[in-house]
Amino acid sequence: MTVRKDTLFExxxxxxxxxxxxxxxxxxxxxxxxxxxxxxxxxxxxxxVYPDYYxxxxxxxxxxxxxxxxxxxxxxAITQYVLPPNELWIRKSLIERIQSRPRRILDIxxxxxxxxxxxxxxxxxxxxxxxxxxxxxxxxxxxxAKAAHQLIQFVHxxxxxxxxxxxxxxxxxxTLLFHETPPAVSQTILREMFRLLRVGGEVLLLDGNQAxxxxxxxxxxIFEEPYIQAYAAGSxxxxxxxxxxxxxxTEDLWLVHQISRGVKPLESTRVxxxxxAIAEQPGWAMG
Numbered sequence: 001m002t003v004r005k006d007t008l009f010e011x012x013x014x015x016x017x018x019x020x021x022x023x024x025x026x027x028x029x030x031x032x033x034x035x036x037x038x039x040x041x042x043x044x045x046x047x048x049v050y051p052d053y054y055x056x057x058x059x060x061x062x063x064x065x066x067x068x069x070x071x072x073x074x075x076x077a078i079t080q081y082v083l084p085p086n087e088l089w090i091r092k093s094l095i096e097r098i099q100s101r102p103r104r105i106l107d108i109x110x111x112x113x114x115x116x117x118x119x120x121x122x123x124x125x126x127x128x129x130x131x132x133x134x135x136x137x138x139x140x141x142x143x144x145a146k147a148a149h150q151l152i153q154f155v156h157x158x159x160x161x162x163x164x165x166x167x168x169x170x171x172x173x174x175t176l177l178f179h180e181t182p183p184a185v186s187q188t189i190l191r192e193m194f195r196l197l198r199v200g201g202e203v204l205l206l207d208g209n210q211a212x213x214x215x216x217x218x219x220x221x222i223f224e225e226p227y228i229q230a231y232a233a234g235s236x237x238x239x240x241x242x243x244x245x246x247x248x249x250t251e252d253l254w255l256v257h258q259i260s261r262g263v264k265p266l267e268s269t270r271v272x273x274x275x276x277a278i279a280e281q282p283g284w285a286m287g
Contacts, residue, residue, distance in 0.1 A: 022077050036069035040135035043142075045156040053182050054133055057226045066134035075112050075137070085254060091115050093253055094173065094206040095122050097261060102126050102170035106196065108159045108189065109133075109177035113141025113152065115206070119173065120150045126170075130154045131162060159189045167198045175206045179213075179231040183239075186231070190243035197264040203245060205236060205260040212256055236260045 050067070057065050065071060080087045095118050103126050107116040110130030120128040130152060132138050138154045145152045157163065159177075172193045178186045193203050213232035237260065240248045245262030252258055 022074075027073055027077060031069070031073045034139070036072075036136055036139065039139055040069075043135045043138050043154065043156050048133075048156060048158060050133065051158065051160070051185070053185060053227070066137055069136045072112060072134065072136035072140040075140070076114065079114075084256060087114075090206070090253065090257055091118055091175065093257075094175065094204050094259055095119065097204060097251075097259055098122070098171060098202065100171060100200075100202055102202070104169050105129065105171045105173070106131060106162075106164070106169045108162075108172060108174045108193065109180075110141060110154070111137045111176070113138075113144045113154070115173060115175040116141060116152055116154075117144055117148055117150060119171075120145070120152050121148075128152050131157045131159060133158060160185060160192060162192060162196065164196055166195055169196045170198060170201050172197055172201070172203045173205070177207065178205065178236065179208050179225060179228050181231075182227050183230050183234050186234075187239050187242065190239055190245075194244045194264060199264055199266055201264045203240070203260075203262045203264075206253075207236070207258060207260075208232075209252055209256050209258045210234065210236065211252075 054065070055067060083090045091114055094115065102123060105119050105123065105126050105128045107113075107119060107128065107130045110116045110132050111134075113130050116128060116130040120126070130138070130141055132141070132154070133156070135156050138156060141152075141154050145154075155162075159174075174189075174193075177189075181189065190203075197203065208228075208231070210232050213228065217229070236258070237248050237250050240260060240262040244264070246265035248260070248262045250258050250260040
């Protein structure tokens with residue numbers, strides 16, 4: 001994994017992951033199993049312009065962030081250790097809170113498709129679409145779906161402007177997305193989610209616990225998360241309300257995670273939430 005040398009992860013934790021926790025041989029074999037650039041070209045949307053916030057950062061200390069194939073190769077192997085107490089339990093918690101029987105599902109910022117796959121398995125008759133900015137993460141997601149014999153459509157696209165029709169989706173989800181986007185971008189994505197949903201459609205978001213992250217600034221130095229402090233200082237409840245969602249509720253999950261849910265109301269009158277005044281304190285999250 002190509003990692004920036006000045007991060008605390010590289011200095012202290014990388015040797016532990018590389019020599020103890022990770023199956024390095026398996027990861028290297030997967031890295032060499034395909035021409036990531038050539039296969040990525042088959043998925044890549046030629047009209048897509050990468051946002052500056054995305055292409056200018058080294059997410060998690062990986063040089064080039066998610067626009068580096070190494071991020072896709074190592075993501076699952078590392079994430080299993082940083083979603084306590086158990087990654088599968090946490091992801092399934094989002095699935096368990098879905099209150100509808102969606103026929104068309106969009107998983108935004110789907111990454112390597114872990115939650116996308118669970119959605120398809122939970123709703124086998126539904127059309128499930130995974131959307132992500134990284135063609136390499138989408139390649140890993142496609143491999144995962146193929147191994148599970150699940151038909152899922154993966155799209156290289158920008159969550160701020162998906163190009164999908166108004167009111168065409170029953171359920172929109174996002175897992176570990178908003179701590180990796182600046183608040184202004186997060187709010188644009190939420191407005192796009194609102195536009196895409198049919199009346200009565202649900203949005204469910206799984207991410208780091210904002211309240212807890214405000215008091216965990218030391219972890220920001222371990223996993224390079226450039227937008228974590230701004231995410232922690234915000235309120236997904238407020239952002240959802242400002243985007244127009246109703247029945248907004250956020251639930252703490254195992255102290256370090258949260259699940260937020262909202263519904264597109266019958267009348268698209270925007271529900272105004274007052275953003276709480278929060279002292280400026282740094283925070284962290286991983287994903």
